[in-house]
Amino acid sequence: xxxxxxxxxxxxxxxxxxxxxxxxxxxxxxxxxxxxxxxxxxxxxxxxxxxxxxxxxxxxxxxxxxxxxxxxxxxxxxxxxxxxxxxxxxxxxxxxxxxxxxxxxxxxxxxxxxxxxxxxxxxxxxxxxxxxxxxxxxxxxxxxxxxxxxxxxxxxxxxxxxxxxxxxxxxxxxxxxxxxxxxxxxxxxxxxxxxxxxxxxxxxxxxxxxxxxxxxxxxxxxxxxxxxxxxxxxxxxxxxxxxxxxxxxxxxxxxxxxxxxxxxxxxxxxxxxxxxxxxxxxxxxxxxxxxxxxxxxxxxxxxxxxxxxxxxxxxxxxxxxxxxxxxxxxxxxxxxxxxxxxxxxxxxxxxxxxxxxxxxxxxxxxxxxxxxxxxxxxxxxxxxxxxxxxxxxxxxxxxxxxxxxxxxxxxxxxxxxxxxxxxxxxxxxxxxxxxxxxxxxxxxxx
Numbered sequence: 297x298x299x300x301x302x303x304x305x306x307x308x309x310x311x312x313x314x315x316x317x318x319x320x321x322x323x324x325x326x327x328x329x330x331x332x333x334x335x336x337x338x339x340x341x342x343x344x345x346x347x348x349x350x351x352x353x354x355x356x357x358x359x360x361x362x363x364x365x366x367x368x369x370x371x372x373x374x375x376x377x378x379x380x381x382x383x384x385x386x387x388x389x390x391x392x393x394x395x396x397x398x399x400x401x402x403x404x405x406x407x408x409x410x411x412x413x414x415x416x417x418x419x420x421x422x423x424x425x426x427x428x429x430x431x432x433x434x435x436x437x438x439x440x441x442x443x444x445x446x447x448x449x450x451x452x453x454x455x456x457x458x459x460x461x462x463x464x465x466x467x468x469x470x471x472x473x474x475x476x477x478x479x480x481x482x483x484x485x486x487x488x489x490x491x492x493x494x495x496x497x498x499x500x501x502x503x504x505x506x507x508x509x510x511x512x513x514x515x516x517x518x519x520x521x522x523x524x525x526x527x528x529x530x531x532x533x534x535x536x537x538x539x540x541x542x543x544x545x546x547x548x549x550x551x552x553x554x555x556x557x558x559x560x561x562x563x564x565x566x567x568x569x570x571x572x573x574x575x576x577x578x579x580x581x582x583x584x585x586x587x588x589x590x591x592x593x594x595x596x597x598x599x600x601x602x603x604x605x606x607x608x609x610x611x612x613x614x615x616x617x618x619x620x621x622x623x624x625x626x627x628x629x630x631x632x633x634x635x636x637x638x639x640x641x642x643x644x645x646x647x648x649x650x651x652x653x654x655x656x657x658x659x660x661x662x663x664x665x666x667x668x669x670x671x672x673x674x675x676x677x678x679x680x681x682x683x684x685x686x687x688x689x690x691x692x693x694x695x696x697x698x699x700x701x702x703x704x705x706x707x708x709x710x711x712x713x714x715x716x717x718x719x720x721x722x723x724x725x726x727x728x729x730x731x732x733x734x735x736x737x738x739x740x741x742x
Contacts, residue, residue, distance in 0.1 A: 411529035413454040457500035495526035
């Protein structure tokens, strides 16, 4: 950036270079930025302070830095640079250079594996430049207008479906209503169309359907087949969004009591770990870490979960690593019925967020219940209810954990040997819509 700012191609003004040096040195050394008077003195030595002049120079420097940021993006993006060059040579009617650049673009397109919606955007821009060039230099001939029309359709369909999937995922969390425009009119006609042969369309089509259809299992499996078959055609950040949409869907289904999606979620996580799509800057989110352990424990894959914790704990952020590892070992040891070990981990780690605090308290509840520590359990149920009342939790979490506490109290109050009351309570647990611990409550119904 310093070289760019001082380049005579960009500006001949030495005051801008001096101003940049002053700010860059402060940033590099990690010291407090200069105030306006100090910055002016560095930029204009031996001059009387002029606020208007300072602000004008700062504005000019800001524009140059913005130009540098754009230049860096273009410099590092071969496809973008070649498309801009193609336009430049077309506008100058440099036919030989146009054709050379065209060959580079075609070679690049043939070599790369990406076939996501952004690929078709580049493809359409190339086709448009080629058509303009041919129209200006050929009296007659094929202008590839049909190919352009086909690419336009693929680009629109894939981008619209991708955006709709983003809207649906957002709506599931924030309960926001969206208007999907023309999508509802043409979504039905896609099923048997030639566009289903395009990965960027097919993948988002199945994603849209499993996020919208009530009976979504068949579409979810189609999505997974398509994702497994075509994941090499999508960049890492886009793959992460696709996996995240599918995994969040599995979590919602599990929360609704549909255990069929447990294995689906676990397998998606394993695929993502193998492809290294969940890490950012070499780090694995603690939330992703917790979710992987959660799916593994639901499937009783104790050894696989332990191997995962040991193998991937080094990829956690240092600030969360120790607590995340202890929290998940506590979950694992509880599931193995090693209650003493589980209690040790629970007592030696500090929950970093509200959800983990709720899960921790639920673990303690289950340990006290299963080990017949009923005095501790009664005290814990009281403190748990008070905790929920005093915290700002979502309506879903509040209802869920209040239901868990309520059903445990009902189980404790059941008269011994009263089958009628027991079956009545079983039916209530089965019919409750919001209840993440349904299976545990039914399994431990005394």
